Amino acid sequence: MEQKAKINNDSRFTNNESLFVGEFPRKLFQSEKDFLNWILPEQISVYNSYRKKLDEYFVLAEGRRGRGNLVIGKNENDIADITSPLADVFAYGVIETSIGNIACTIREEIAEQFDIEIMNLNRDEVLADFEEARRWTYSNWNVGEVCPQCLKSVRMISMKTKANENIVLAICANDKRLWICEEATQRKRTIPVTNFYNELMFHKKIRDAKIALDSKRLFTELNLFTDEDLSFAFQTYNKIHKKVDVSEIEVKPKEKISLLKKIFTLK
């Protein structure tokens, strides 16, 4: 599934010229949209709705994280909000290239504005000229699949909301990442490890600081925690951080998961 980034063909940039220059306000360059649209799968409506915004909204300013972080807003003359706490990540993916890993991030829209980031994780600039090896995103991950980043199997915990909707907590011990998938909408949300682990320790009544503060143990000791432990930790985490279904935050473990899913879960 190798795709050459279209940016290589964009005549706006000569080789090795830095991207994301320009006066504000302006529309997003096509090359910038190419970096972002692929983490917004067209066939998933919750993601697809942001493609239109990338076309219609304006770049208002550089964001607080500097080069590669832009604030996008609906109205050309709006003042970019760069003082409120950064919104949650809405979509995330990485393009692995000859100039480093380029992380593409779109954050949640708040008051008709949202942040986008296109950042080289290995250096401070994204250059126009690079060879692409592969790309991966949580956006198009499906329940039952391997981890999009490392292609290893993930632990999956199925849960139901009060409204009887399926959600799945996925944990990749290899990459030390966890995310939630809402099956009805196919929306994925990454979950910060530390906050989740705090809830898990609270639930397990573990107060020994050596264990309780070492969130890496979630991954190195993952098999010590039952599905019930992990779903309970998510439930309490979600009560505070309201990741899923703001009006229906009660989450309970689902009935036994199928044998097929279990095989995926175990290895």
Ligand SMILES: [Zn+2]
């Ligand atoms: Zn992984």
